[in-house]
Amino acid sequence: xxxxxxxxxxxxxxxxxxxxxxxxxxxxxxxxxxxxxxxxxxxxxxxxxxxxxxxxxxxxxxxxxxxxxxxxxxxxxxxxxxxxxxxxxxxxxxxxxxxxxxxxxxxxxxxxxxxxxxxxxxxxxxxxxxxxxxxxxxxxxxxxxxxxxxxxxxxxxxxxxxxxxxxxxxxxxxxxxxxxxxxxxxxxxxxxxxxxxxxxxxxxxxxxxxxxxxxxxxx
Amino acid sequence: xxxxxxxxxxxxxxxxxxxxxxxxxxxxxxxxxxxxxxxxxxxxxxxxxxxxxxxxxxxxxxxxxxxxxxxxxxxxxxxxxxxxxxxxxxxxxxxxxxxxxxxxxxxxxxxxxxxxxxxxxxxxxxxxxxxxxxxxxxxxxxxxxxxxxxxxxxxxxxxxxxxxxxxxxxxxxxxxxxxxxxxxxxxxxxxxxxxxxxxxxxxxxxxxxxxxxxxxxxx
Numbered sequence: 001x002x003x004x005x006x007x008x009x010x011x012x013x014x015x016x017x018x019x020x021x022x023x024x025x026x027x028x029x030x031x032x033x034x035x036x037x038x039x040x041x042x043x044x045x046x047x048x049x050x051x052x053x054x055x056x057x058x059x060x061x062x063x064x065x066x067x068x069x070x071x072x073x074x075x076x077x078x079x080x081x082x083x084x085x086x087x088x089x090x091x092x093x094x095x096x097x098x099x100x101x102x103x104x105x106x107x108x109x110x111x112x113x114x115x116x117x118x119x120x121x122x123x124x125x126x127x128x129x130x131x132x133x134x135x136x137x138x139x140x141x142x143x144x145x146x147x148x149x150x151x152x153x154x155x156x157x158x159x160x161x162x163x164x165x166x167x168x169x170x171x172x173x174x175x176x177x178x179x180x181x182x183x184x185x186x187x188x189x190x191x192x193x194x195x196x197x198x199x200x201x202x203x204x205x206x207x208x209x210x211x212x213x214x215x216x217x218x219x
Numbered sequence: 220x221x222x223x224x225x226x227x228x229x230x231x232x233x234x235x236x237x238x239x240x241x242x243x244x245x246x247x248x249x250x251x252x253x254x255x256x257x258x259x260x261x262x263x264x265x266x267x268x269x270x271x272x273x274x275x276x277x278x279x280x281x282x283x284x285x286x287x288x289x290x291x292x293x294x295x296x297x298x299x300x301x302x303x304x305x306x307x308x309x310x311x312x313x314x315x316x317x318x319x320x321x322x323x324x325x326x327x328x329x330x331x332x333x334x335x336x337x338x339x340x341x342x343x344x345x346x347x348x349x350x351x352x353x354x355x356x357x358x359x360x361x362x363x364x365x366x367x368x369x370x371x372x373x374x375x376x377x378x379x380x381x382x383x384x385x386x387x388x389x390x391x392x393x394x395x396x397x398x399x400x401x402x403x404x405x406x407x408x409x410x411x412x413x414x415x416x417x418x419x420x421x422x423x424x425x426x427x428x429x430x431x432x433x434x435x436x437x438x
Contacts (some may be wrong), residue, residue, distance in 0.1 A: 007340040010393050017392045043390045043420030080295040123228040149222050171262045172235045174229050201262030204425045
């Protein structure tokens with residue numbers, strides 16, 4: 001069969017094709033890498049006009065990753081989509097012996113217990129365990145609207161420690177649109193917090209992981 | 220904050236909202252569960268008219284899962300999106316002591332070596348290790364077009380054992396459209412093989428895992 005087999009050429013051609021589409025012109029330069037990877041992850045260029053952000057999420061995530069921050073993910077899918085070698089490379093460049101750690105507490109036994117006790121999703125219960133890990137962290141939510149809602153409750157109403165940046169990209173039909181709207185509306189109260197989101201139903205674990213990977217990539 | 224917290228109600232409302240959209244009417248009944256979960260995974264109802272299939276992928280996957288088949292995934296993200304409890308439940312119902320096993324060989328050390336030696340993607344190299352595991356398997360490809368191309372080469376040109384069903388859902392800008400076109404064109408030669416795919420660039424690990432989960436769900 002006739003197809004491009006070489007991984008380096010595939011990646012370079014993908015990025016060149018995305019650039020040639022000229023769909024990123026309305027975004028500030030510092031958002032281009034994130035937007036490019038998000039589109040690459042889902043194959044849908046039409047998400048670009050739906051991207052919203054606050055602060056400089058690329059710089060915030062890159063700096064947190066260089067400092068070996070926690071990368072807190074709502075699902076194992078997101079956690080397994082975050083590439084590890086660039087995390088090590090960015091920490092090493094910055095002279096840190098400890099690279100950023102990717103963490104997901106969804107399968108922590110406490111999440112199952114808490115979820116059943118409170119009749120909440122295991123995703124939200126997993127987020128309720130985040131506070132000791134949250135200071136300066138990179139948050140990547142790619143599945144559950146309830147995870148993003150629970151995080152915002154903690155930040156706005158329970159004085160949780162502040163993460164450095166939120167990739168708030170839950171997906172779906174019940175709560176996804178609303179949870180991302182709540183993130184957008186929290187920008188005034190959480191003015192030192194950078195974030196990226198997509199308005200509407202679209203999102204997902206691959207898009208969330210890709211956004212994180214955009215900020216750790218060699219440049 | 221005011222939002223639906225109860226996981227059972229969230230899922231039921233999601234499925235009810237999807238049904239109310241009446242977007243599945245043009246699909247045969249046996250495709251509805253798969254299509255519903257695929258749309259649920261990405262939040263994009265517009266994928267429905269892009270769904271293509273061969274045979275009865277739902278019945279083929281459900282039967283393979285009941286028999287404890289291998290579920291072969293191109294990436295760890297897909298593998299981590301496949302729900303385990305229903306695999307155990309379907310095997311138990313069928314009187315099988317061994318539930319279906321979810322496998323991904325992307326991080327097998329042989330894949331890295333083979334990829335470097337042959338200048339092919341690690342995804343394609345991972346697939347090249349599938350033949351001993353492939354007979355009657357459920358295949359879920361949600362990321363790499365090269366994984367789907369490599370599988371088709373094996374099946375069409377190298378007499379690899381036949382899987383029961385392929386969820387062929389790679390995503391992206393280089394090769395995704397073409398690899399899925401090649402799957403569609405292989406239907407005549409692989410007439411006993413069921414599959415589901417999406418024409419065009421869209422696909423992804425969440426959609427692939429969701430399609431598998433549709434076939435193992437309690438009904």
